[in-house]
Amino acid sequence: MGGDFGPSVIVEAAHRFVEQSCSEILLVGDPKQLTSASDSIKVVPASEVVEMHESPSTVVRTKPQASIRVAFQLLRNGGAQAVVSTGNSGAMMVAGIMELGTIKGIARPAIAALLPRLGRDEPVVLLDSGANVDCSAHQLLQFALMGSHYARLLLGDEQPRVALLSNGTEESKGNDVLRAASRILAAERRIQFIGYIEANEVMRDRADVVVCDGFTGNVMLKAAEGTAHVVREAVEQGLRSSLRGRMGLALAAPILRKLFRGRFDPAAYGGAPLLGLEGLAIVCHGASNSNAVLNALRVAERCHRQRLVRELSTAIELLEAEMG
């Protein structure tokens, strides 16, 4: 029921998805707004909705029939294997923790966002991209481990390169938490740690997993998203200001549109799993179009087939046992 464009993009993505997949879709929400023209798509009614501006923790608790809670109840009862939502991400986090709980040893899940990379078709994984404002060095280690497993399943790379987002590449850079995390990560044999990465290198092919606290990840993600939009608008305004530019734009427009609606629109880039939740949950950007939702459904299917949650659970259990 969430997202900037309402349920129609979800319904469209669901229909495109089931055409190519043997998975089934349950659309959870207001039956009047949700339609199915396929045997593989069913509507599950939910009488309440969490709005984008509402405070997640209070609203989720006071709305037992909210669509996001009903969706997670389906997951808990085995009626579904993954939840995908374009709605209020804070509400999704609260509802997920309430209905499913977290993997043992994880206080709160991290949001693992995907950013496009120049020179690589596969995206880079950025986590935490918004859930945990203050993080300890140990939490960053957990994020690095979970991000590595996720990148391996998603990118098929046996040894994903993990970097810490910092304000320079020298060892002396960063703050106390980052320097402590850097020492722990360098000693952790299950992670291929390559050191610090600067924000201008994230979208290049240098690291496969970039780890940071949720405040820094939010700034990184939104700065990239904002700059991509601003540059696009400036390019189009610049070209429209002359005849020569307008001719160039007319020729370039279909290619630019494909690029900006596809890989290089960070807002539309697939979905971000809540890593550390005891179940599979993919949060999509509010501005997701049906391509983005379709990508998120594919990510969900792939993560389920590869048993991502079970693998993360085992990895964290081993880590916590060794660290005492």
Next chain:
Amino acid sequence: MGGDFGPSVIVEAAHRFVEQSCSEILLVGDPKQLTSASDSIKVVPASEVVEMHESPSTVVRTKPQASIRVAFQLLRNGGAQAVVSTGNSGAMMVAGIMELGTIKGIARPAIAALLPRLGRDEPVVLLDSGANVDCSAHQLLQFALMGSHYARLLLGDEQPRVALLSNGTEESKGNDVLRAASRILAAERRIQFIGYIEANEVMRDRADVVVCDGFTGNVMLKAAEGTAHVVREAVEQGLRSSLRGRMGLALAAPILRKLFRGRFDPAAYGGAPLLGLEGLAIVCHGASNSNAVLNALRVAERCHRQRLVRELSTAIELLEAEMG
């Protein structure tokens, strides 16, 4: 002597600058690499150079004849009124503090970077963009005050809008330091505080001054810079892959070049003053071209004419007296 392109861009910018200005330029460094074809440009020899990869604090101390130290000595002795450099910014900070000291009440200067804005010719001021990794709420207040004065002199806006960079606009967002800073700023009548701003809104016309710690500012600035480069490269690669795209690119190229080498190349955007230093110092990006250096020289001239340092000094003195 610094910068990715060596002294030639500096020499070129100096010659372009003196053609339009009644100010004089002193080029400090190796006389063999510095040439003057104008009565308004003199070469001041300095026998040592701080390289980009060298550790600022040790090198500056062990190289008394480093060009950056000689430049600040000129400033201290009244032989110059501003220092502009494309060299190692850490070394500039250390040399500036060593030779000039900071304004009373300021522990370390903040770097006030400029970012382009969509829909406004004037840039937005972002500080601290890299000098102070950990900042107290009181430091953020000082940055807000200094940034307001700088924006007023630079943009001619009597009441610049000041925002704190955060992970959301609601009051509950941010960390402890940001929430404390938000309360102090809201009560400060000399600052027009508009609340939190998210990273995707920084390059739009919402705030004139964006305040954050130097770690967050570094991530914001480098994410914007990196994304602008990556989007540009992706656009050009995308267009080159088809005949239609290549025709469009051929028509659009001069306009794109102007845009990306001008306002929308954050790397090339003028210079960033070290606010809080007891003298005028402008640090340029290492990748500055001669346009960027020319802009930085104009910013330096303007700040000197408007007596920026004296104004900041008075403002901080008043603030500290009132805060006890």
